[in-house]
Amino acid sequence: MSFDDEPGHGGGDPGPADDRFSTLGGTRQTRTRLPEGTGDSYGGARRPPRNSRSLVMVVGVVVLLVAAIAFANRGGDSGSTSDAGNAKKPDAQSTAATGTKPVDGKQSGIASGFPQTEQGAQSAAANYAVALGSEGMFKSVARGDIVRATHDPSVVDGLLGKLDQAYTPSFFKNVGLNDDGSAPSGLTFVSRTVPVGTKVTQQGGTSTTVEVWCTGLVGLAGAGSTKPVTQTWFTITETLKWVGGDWKIESSSQTEGPTPVSGDNRASTADEIAKAVQGYGGFTYAR
Numbered sequence: 001m002s003f004d005d006e007p008g009h010g011g012g013d014p015g016p017a018d019d020r021f022s023t024l025g026g027t028r029q030t031r032t033r034l035p036e037g038t039g040d041s042y043g044g045a046r047r048p049p050r051n052s053r054s055l056v057m058v059v060g061v062v063v064l065l066v067a068a069i070a071f072a073n074r075g076g077d078s079g080s081t082s083d084a085g086n087a088k089k090p091d092a093q094s095t096a097a098t099g100t101k102p103v104d105g106k107q108s109g110i111a112s113g114f115p116q117t118e119q120g121a122q123s124a125a126a127n128y129a130v131a132l133g134s135e136g137m138f139k140s141v142a143r144g145d146i147v148r149a150t151h152d153p154s155v156v157d158g159l160l161g162k163l164d165q166a167y168t169p170s171f172f173k174n175v176g177l178n179d180d181g182s183a184p185s186g187l188t189f190v191s192r193t194v195p196v197g198t199k200v201t202q203q204g205g206t207s208t209t210v211e212v213w214c215t216g217l218v219g220l221a222g223a224g225s226t227k228p229v230t231q232t233w234f235t236i237t238e239t240l241k242w243v244g245g246d247w248k249i250e251s252s253s254q255t256e257g258p259t260p261v262s263g264d265n266r267a268s269t270a271d272e273i274a275k276a277v278q279g280y281g282g283f284t285y286a287r
Contacts, residue, residue, distance in 0.1 A: 100119065100287065102285070103286070108148070108149040110146065111123070111284050114246055116242055118200050118208070119287040120247060121200065122199075123285060123286045124210075124240060125210035126212055126285035129238070130283075131150055132147075134192065135190070135191045137191070138191070140164070140167070143167070147159055147160055147163070151248055151249045153243065153248075155250065155251075167181065175227065176220045177189060183220060187221065187222035188221045189219075189220055190219055190220070190221055190277050192277075193216045194214060194215050194217075201237070202239075205242075207242070208240050209237060211235055211236070214233070214236060216231070216232045216234070218230060221277060222270050222274055225270055228273075229270075233257050233258065233260070235257065235258070236252060236253075239251045
């Protein structure tokens with residue numbers, strides 16, 4: 001998810017936002033549990049123009065799915081992650097509730113301990129997408145905790161180094177934040193990723209690739225905000241590796257959409273959005 005350089009993202013009104021496992025053979029849908037504590041749109045609808053931002057994306061062995069990077073990197077589609085060496089390609093299937101309870105484990109507040117199954121991999125991918133698209137990624141300490149909890153330990157150090165180079169005062173200024181990544185006084189920073197569905201695209205014994213279709217909210221809520229909260233649609237592709245008894249991200253990428261036509265809902269006030277973000281918690285996602 002990102003803010004645009006065009007009018008609405010970087011100096012005015014908001015513009016549209018770009019880039020931010022079970023048995024095969026049946027119809028699938030993602031199940032949730034409350035926490036414990038644009039080419040042209042279909043139907044001929046016209047879509048406003050978009051343009052790209054020049055901030056360097058994290059590249060190399062690991063391509064991070066973080067919405068924050070796409071937040072300042074809009075415009076082009078990213079390539080998908082590379083296939084595992086001995087992976088086989090299953091028929092794509094949508095998700096469906098299985099009746100299996102979400103995992104009980106937590107690492108840095110993020111669900112952990114997923115089973116070595118397609119269902120477990122899809123659940124891990126969805127929960128990791130949520131964590132990596134959260135406000136915590138804009139804080140150095142929290143960012144380190146999130147990356148360590150979601151990634152293969154062998155790629156963590158290199159990835160954190162690249163992220164530290166990306167999350168700079170100029171980047172924060174570009175998205176309307178203070179130099180330290182905090183929101184200006186009187187404003188609430190919003191960065192949430194909400195998985196809509198998942199599917200397995202590559203499957204191997206210890207490596208599985210999962211696509212997570214997401215919608216997200218990003219922006220600054222509050223009176224006088226020049227970067228109001230907007231909705232984004234994107235698909236995250238995560239290559240997961242079975243490491244230390246759990247699924248962890250080895251590499252990932254992100255593409256725009258699929259994006260539905262916007263409805264006719266009245267836009268809420270900045271105060272309503274801020275109160276909603278502060279008053280509604282997130283979910284633990286499971287198959």
